[in-house]
Amino acid sequence: MTEQRKSTSNAAAKRLFGRIAGRKAKIGIVGLGYVGLPLACVFAEKGFAVTGFDLDSGKTDRLMAGRSYIRHIPARRIAPLVKAGSLKASADFRAMKAMDCIIICVPTPLSRQREPDLSFVANTAAEIARHLKPGQLVVLESSTYPGTTDEVVRPALETRKLKSGRDFFLAYSPEREDPGNETHGTAAIPKVVGGDGPVALDLALALYGAVVVKTVPASSPATAEAVKLTENIFRSVNIALVNELKVIFDAMGIDVWEVIDAAKTKPFGFMPFYPGPGLGGHCIPIDPFYLTWKAREFGIATRFIELAGEINTLMPRYVVDRLVAALSERAGKALKGARILVVGLAYKKNVDDMRESPALTLIDMLEAQGARVDYHDPIITVIKPSREHPHLSGRRSRALTDATLKGADAVLIVTDHDTIDFKRVGKLAKLVIDTRNTMARAGWRGRNIVKA
Incomplete structure (x- = not known):
């Protein structure tokens, strides 16, 4: 210069x-x-x-x-x-x-x-x-x-x-x-x-x-770019860990949420992450794969990151399997022809953002097996167009009336918005599949609750 x-x-x-x-x-x-x-x-x-x-x-x-x-x-x-x-x-x-x-x-x-x-x-x-x-x-x-x-x-x-x-x-x-x-x-x-x-x-x-x-x-800019990916990969890996623990502990008859709540009382060496029905939002489901793609340019395999992505991607399947088993064991019903009410469409509570939401994947999976699916979300009243689920565009949220709750063969809680009266859901629904530990936090522990 x-x-x-x-x-x-x-x-x-x-x-x-x-x-x-x-x-x-x-x-x-x-x-x-x-x-x-x-x-x-x-x-x-x-x-x-x-x-x-x-x-x-x-x-x-x-x-x-x-x-x-x-x-x-x-x-x-x-x-x-x-x-x-x-x-x-x-x-x-x-x-x-x-x-x-x-x-x-x-x-x-x-x-x-x-x-x-x-x-x-x-x-x-x-x-x-x-x-x-x-x-x-x-x-x-x-x-x-x-x-x-x-x-x-x-x-x-x-x-x-x-x-x-x-x-x-x-x-x-x-x-x-x-x-x-x-x-x-x-x-x-x-x-x-x-x-x-x-x-x-x-x-x-x-x-x-x-x-x-x-x-x-x-x-450098590259270092700052790496910071962002590191933050979200950290979350993705830890969420995958507790999702895997959820599956293991469920098989053992142990409540993973109780385990996490007890573990987080340790003042050092532990940070609580919570399981769920799958990842959503623009960052955590996507950002880790930006690094895995770039790493291939240097001949490096990102096995740990990809394994976390695989576990998190499989969580909707685990939820559906739990729902199918609960319908069969508790109601003697098959998923085909069953009325399923999905509660919560947003990827996280109290926002109107449905990007990468596991609720969309769950609706697709349930309908592919013959279920009749409605959804309720007090914030997202109409499903917007999306790249992966364009066929769901235009569907409208169903009012959470007594008749809607009683008429569903199963209520699947995907997003735990604060404005929803979950005690009422537990009181009226025949079967509740809870992916967020919502019912326990609401103080409802009825026999109709199944954690997933």
Whole structure:
């Protein structure tokens, strides 16, 4: 880099540092889903001018009207920000040219072959490149394999002869959202940051340091990418462990939830994880396989991670087997023709997110064996289109009436929303298959309860 280019780069960085420090920097956030929208709100609440970009004009129109489409981010939080002009939303990506900092929060799903699908990231980077100007900071937040920022995003941004570290600045900071978590919101969660060079790192640390409780520098974008995968692989492996223990202890007549509750009284050396009907959400079922895919490039087998994925993927089958056995033993019924009510469609309690939800897989498996399946979810009243279960799109939640509960041959609890009266479920249902230990926590231990 020539002295003139260094001087230009330093001047651009100095200007951007000043705009961030004075909260004058304009923030563009691409992708207004469960990660992008709360991040946009936090930046706007901290005094920055924010524009959210999304191809879905339905989302941008609702936001500009002060309305929300995500349950745990209410309109009362959005409307004042829109009214004040600190939060805008647009489907016109040409406005990115006016941004000082652009943060990418788009999905990173898996293909049917469990390989990374980076089309959203690549397309977004290509779109940013068309409007990129010198002096901007671009940060990728999407969960991905180590090397994505360097191998996918940077080349896409450099297609117009602008160079990272010279003309613009590039960094990676993994999202750490936990939808519905009222204790650890976006601003209260430390942000790990890796920059493409020391100036980019310092700029990204300054940006996030202005809105979150703490920033944690990483030596490179790849290291920061690895941090995110490590966090979710840790959870995936430990959930797989307790899921396997659930199967073993059930065969022994031991309640795995009682075992975990007793074990967690140890003040060191143990961290409680809980079994369930399968993994859901965008992170834990998907992120570990980004690393297994990347590891193959280096000739390394990720047996431990893949085994955990296999165990977690098989949990819906275990649940169905438990339901079939319970129907036969307790009611003398076959699954074929039986009326099954699935309670809870969301992947976790108290959110309206059904991505990768095991409930969808369970509905498919039950219907494939001839069961007649309805579902009830007070938050997800209509099943949205999904890549893996498009045929379920449009189905509506059934009201949890006395007649509905009494008419079901079995009620299968998949998601334990707080708004559901589970004591009433236990009182009225002939048979309850409980995958979350919900009935015990609700204080109901009837003979009609089977844990699965």
